[in-house]
Each structure stands twice: as C-alpha cells, then as structure tokens.
Amino acid sequence: MLIHVSRDGQQFGPYTPEDVQAYLADGSLLTTDLGWVEGTADWVPLPQLVSGGAAPPPAILGITCPKCGAGLEADQVVCLACGHNLDEPVVEVAEEANAPQEKRKIPPSLTYEDELADRSSFVNSVGWGLLMAGLLPVFGNGEWKVPAWKFWELAEWQAMYSIIGPVVVGVILIVLASAMHGRNRGIVIMVLGLAMGGLALTDPEIGAFKVATPVEDTSTPIPEPLSSEEAGGTVDIPEKKIELVDKNVFFDKMGLKPDQHSTSITVFLVGWLLLLIGTKSRFYRTDSVLAYGISMLGGIGILVFMFMPGQYGMPFMAAIDANNKFLGVGLLLMMAMLLGAAVLCFINTLGRRPSQMKQWSNLAVTLTVVSLAMPVLPAWGKVIYDECKNDHERAEKRLAYVESQFGTIYTGQQATQKDMAMNKVEKPISAVIAASCGWLMAGVKYMAWIGGIMILLPLGMIETICGTRERDSDFMVLQQ
Numbered sequence: 363m364l365i366h367v368s369r370d371g372q373q374f375g376p377y378t379p380e381d382v383q384a385y386l387a388d389g390s391l392l393t394t395d396l397g398w399v400e401g402t403a404d405w406v407p408l409p410q411l412v413s414g415g416a417a418p419p420p421a422i423l424g425i426t427c428p429k430c431g432a433g434l435e436a437d438q439v440v441c442l443a444c445g446h447n448l449d450e451p452v453v454e455v456a457e458e459a460n461a462p463q464e465k466r467k468i469p470p471s472l473t474y475e476d477e478l479a480d481r482s483s484f485v486n487s488v489g490w491g492l493l494m495a496g497l498l499p500v501f502g503n504g505e506w507k508v509p510a511w512k513f514w515e516l517a518e519w520q521a522m523y524s525i526i527g528p529v530v531v532g533v534i535l536i537v538l539a540s541a542m543h544g545r546n547r548g549i550v551i552m553v554l555g556l557a558m559g560g561l562a563l564t565d566p567e568i569g570a571f572k573v574a575t576p577v578e579d580t581s582t583p584i585p586e587p588l589s590s591e592e593a594g595g596t597v598d599i600p601e602k603k604i605e606l607v608d609k610n611v612f613f614d615k616m617g618l619k620p621d622q623h624s625t626s627i628t629v630f631l632v633g634w635l636l637l638l639i640g641t642k643s644r645f646y647r648t649d650s651v652l653a654y655g656i657s658m659l660g661g662i663g664i665l666v667f668m669f670m671p672g673q674y675g676m677p678f679m680a681a682i683d684a685n686n687k688f689l690g691v692g693l694l695l696m697m698a699m700l701l702g703a704a705v706l707c708f709i710n711t712l713g714r715r716p717s718q719m720k721q722w723s724n725l726a727v728t729l730t731v732v733s734l735a736m737p738v739l740p741a742w743g744k745v746i747y748d749e750c751k752n753d754h755e756r757a758e759k760r761l762a763y764v765e766s767q768f769g770t771i772y773t774g775q776q777a778t779q780k781d782m783a784m785n786k787v788e789k790p791i792s793a794v795i796a797a798s799c800g801w802l803m804a805g806v807k808y809m810a811w812i813g814g815i816m817i818l819l820p821l822g823m824i825e826t827i828c829g830t831r832e833r834d835s836d837f838m839v840l841q842q
Contacts, residue, residue: 368396368405370474382408388717392473470831471645471720477831481646482539485547485825488817489535495810496529500611501800520567527558528814544830548822555818562815587762593769597783600760612808615745616738617686626677629670631816633663634730637703639820641726643827648719649712653827657726661704668697688744692737699733702726734813742805750797757793 364376369392377385385391386408396405472480499508509516513525531554538547562568584600640657647653668678678697684690703726710722764787768780 364399365408365411366398366400367391367408368398369394369470372470382411385716388715390716390720471648471723474831477646478543481825481828482543485535485551485821486539488814488821489532489539491810492528492532492535492814495807495814496525496527496532498803498807498810499800500807501797501804506796506800518567520565523561523568524811527561528811531558531818532814544828545826546830548825548827550822551818551825552822555815555822558815558818584756584759585763587766588769589766590769593767597764597767597779599764599783599786602788611804616741617689626667626670629663629667630677633660633665633667634700634734635816635820636660636663637700637707638727638730638817639823639827641703641707641723641730642820642824644710645720645723645727646824646828648716648723650827651712654710654712656827657707657710657723661707664700664704668701686741689737689741692740696733696736699729699736703729703733734816735809738805738809742801746798746801746805749801750794753793753797754790757788757790761787761790 365379365382366376367374367382382391382397386393391408393407393409395408397408397411398405399411470477497508497510499506501507509521510525510529513522516522516525534554535551538550542550636656637660640653640655640660643653644650644657669676678694681690681693681697684693706722706726706729710719710726712719761784764783765780768776768783771777771780
C-alpha cells in the first residue's frame with residue numbers, strides 16, 4: 363500500500379510504509395503528521411497508520427489488490443478498498459516506491475509556526491545588530507564617547523550617516539519582523555540593502571565605515587616620579603583629555619587595506635552572498651531548484667576567491683604570509699569554514715534523504731555566517747590585549763607620579779591628603795577593565811556595522827525566494 367501524508371494542509375508522497383517508518387525515525391516526518399491510504403475514510407496520525415491501525419483488510423486465500431494491497435475474495439472483479447478494476451493494468455508498487463526522490467514533494471523543514479518564528483527572528487536579530495552599530499560608544503585613551511549623542515554636531519555628514527543610517531534601518535527591521543511576512547518583507551529589505559550599499563559605493567568615505575573615534579593619545583605626557591628631594595610641593599594630578607576624529611579605527615588597528623585587494627574582496631563578497639542566500643533558502647525550501655543553483659554558484663565563487671591570483675598571490679597564500687599573524691590565522695579559519703560550506707552545497711543533491719539535506723543546509727548556513735567573524739576574533743583579541751597593556755602601564759605611571767609628590771608621610775593630615783589625592787587617580791585594574799570593555803564594544807560596533815550592511819541584501823533575497831507560507835484552510839478542517 364502507499365501512504366499519503368498531510369502536514370499543515372500540504373500533502374506529500376505517496377510513500378511506502380517502510381519509507382514512512384524511516385522518515386519518522388530520522389525526523390523528516392513528525393508523529394503529528396496525518397496519513398491516508400486509498401480506500402479509507404479519514405486521515406489518521408502516521409504512527410497509527412504504519413502500526414496497522416488503519417491498514418487495509420488482510421488477504422483471503424493469499425489474493426490481494428495489485429494497487430493498494432487489500433485482501434480480495436476469489437470472485438471479486440473490483441477492489442472494495444480502493445475501487446480499482448482488477449482487469450486494468452496497474453503500475454507495480456515497487457516501481458513507484460523506487461521513483462527518484464527529487465520527483466517527490468519533500469515536507470518543509472519546519473512547521474508553519476516554527477518557520478514563521480525563525481524567519482522573523484532572523485530579521486529581528488539583524489535589526490538589533492544595526493541598532494548596536496549606531497548607538498554603541500567608541501573608546502580610546504581610557505575614556506568613552508557616544509557619537510550618537512548630538513550626532514548632528516559631527517564635522518562631516520558621512521560620520522552622521524554612519525550613526526543615523528543603521529539606527530533607522532535597524533528600527534525598520536524590528537518593526538518588519540512582526541508586521542510583515544514573505545515576499546513583501548523581502549522586497550522592502552532588499553530596497554534598504556541596495557540603498558545603503560549603493561550610497562556606500564558612491565562615496566568612499568562611507569565605504570570606509572568611518573565614525574567619530576578618539577585619537578591615540580591626547581593626554582599631557584606623564585612626568586617621571588619625583589625624587590625625595592623634589593617631593594613635598596603642590597600636588598599635580600595629570601589629566602586625561604580626549605579628542606574625536608573621523609577615522610576608521612577598526613581597519614587601522616586590524617591592518618586591513620581593502621583598496622589593495624579590491625578584486626579579491628569583490629569575488630569574495632559575491633560568493634559569500636550567494637552561498638548564504640542559497641543555503642538559507644534551501645533550508646526552508648529543501649526541494650527548491652533555484653536555491654540549490656544559487657548555493658552551487660556561491661560555492662564556486664568561494665573556490666575562485668581562494669585560488670585566484672592577485673597582487674599578493676592567491677588569498678590563502680597571502681593569509682599564510684601576512685605580517686599580522688593573528689589576522690592571517692583568522693583568514694585561514696574563515697576560508698576553511700567557507701570551503702566546508704561549499705563542499706556541503708556540492709554534495710547536498712536532491713536525491714539524498716530529506717533529513718540529511720536539511721541538516722547539511724543548516725550546517726552550511728552556520729559555517730557561512732560564523733566565518734565572517736573568524737578574521738576578527740584573533741586579530742581584534744590582540745588589539746584588546748595591547749590596548750589593555752598600554753592603559754595599565756599609563757595608569758601605573760600616573761599613579762607612581764602622584765604618589766611620589768608626597769614624599770615621606772609624617773602626620774595623619776598628610777596621610778589623609780595623600781589618600782584623597784590617590785583616590786582621584788585611576789587604578790591600573792580599573793584602566794584594564796575599562797580598556798577591555800571599551801575595545802571589545804568597539805569591535806562589536808564595527809562588526810555589527812559591516813555585518814549588518816552585508817547581510818541586508820541576502821536577507822531580502824531569502825525572504826523573496828521563500829515567499830509567504832500561508833496556513834491551508836483544509837488543515838484547520840482536519841484538526842477540528
């Protein structure tokens with residue numbers, strides 16, 4: 363017999379009982395899915411069907427219907443279970459069961475509610491990331507500055523745009539996450555992505571992701587500690603001063619020079635975008651030939667990027683020979699992840715088991731998204747370490763200078779004055795905590811800026827390809 367399957371109003375199959383049992387075991391079919399066999403009146407849960415609760419009547423004298431497998435009596439000419447005329451030829455059950463799997467309709471990876479929540483969560487997360495990109499403070503020389511506060515007073519409009527642009531788009535995405543679904547939402551997101559990306563391409567100052575950033579060190583030089591003969595005068599506490607300039611502190615400290623690798627970066631971006639669009643769309647629509655083709659093109663683009671010749675040789679060789687070893691290690695990790703995602707796309711053909719296709723698509727999505735952070739983690743971790751070390755040394759030097767001004771303490775009043783003065787000086791441990799948190803947030807700010815802009819277009823494409831998944835009215839009737 364062949365079993366028809368229904369989920370959320372959509373029908374799949376037919377499958378043999380053995381296929382149904384296998385799909386139930388690996389999660390492709392759910393125990394809440396309904397099944398129906400020709401000749402039966404109602405849809406019933408699959409476990410009940412494959413266990414024999416709704417199976418056709420047993421055969422009498424070993425005679426069965428060639429179409430549905432129901433038992434027949436010797437003089438029957440029409441099967442009472444499925445209505446098949448026994449004089450007509452019928453395709454063998456085994457032949458239909460062995461038909462290529464790509465011709466069967468594969469059940470969705472997620473239920474209607476889960477897919478709706480997952481796609482909305484994706485949009486919502488990107489929105490909050492862009493909000494962080496615009497609102498997080500910048501940090502330098504041990505002090506915080508919040509450019510979003512009175513951003514209209516910044517010197518250049520590009521710096522203002524670097525703050526207000528992601529904030530506005532982030533708010534729109536958060537609203538769209540719950541107010542719209544499917545292709546309409548995808549078109550709006552694509553328009554936003556093209557607008558922001560196009561503006562960045564027309565003005566290189568925006569393309570460099572410049573924001574108002576503290577300069578390296580604008581504080582007055584810290585004097586050396588005084589000798590005992592020099593101590594005892596007026597107490598001088600060196601002040602810290604900070605000045606904001608429009609600067610790409612992220613690229614500067616990471617040692618990145620995008621203008622020297624424009625061709626490689628262009629090929630990488632195209633491959634990365636197609637890989638993300640194809641793999642994520644295929645996770646939602648496993649049997650989509652369009653999604654499969656896009657993911658394949660993305661995988662090919664990544665391979666071209668890794669092995670194409672450039673100014674500094676092939677990218678993976680340039681990563682090995684990079685002056686910044688931490689950045690080089692991160693780039694190699696990124697390439698390894700993208701290579702793994704590309705391989706998954708190549709072998710994840712339509713003829714494989716649905717559960718395996720979904721798992722591999724989901725893994726490819728994870729590798730593609732996480733790969734973007736791989737060059738940043740080790741390189742920016744080194745930046746945080748160096749800045750914490752520098753701030754700790756400056757705080758120690760400042761503390762030693764202030765303490766040296768008091769010389770030998772003879773009275774309680776002098777001790778009190780010294781304690782009051784020392785309390786006004788930043789402690790080395792406080793400088794380390796502030797520097798680690800500040801430079802960590804600076805990295806998050808830039809990654810949210812760059813990642814948010816990069817993911818807008820693929821996010822809109824994914825929504826457009828997957829479309830609006832509506833709940834079928836027949837499903838509601840079946841559940842009553």
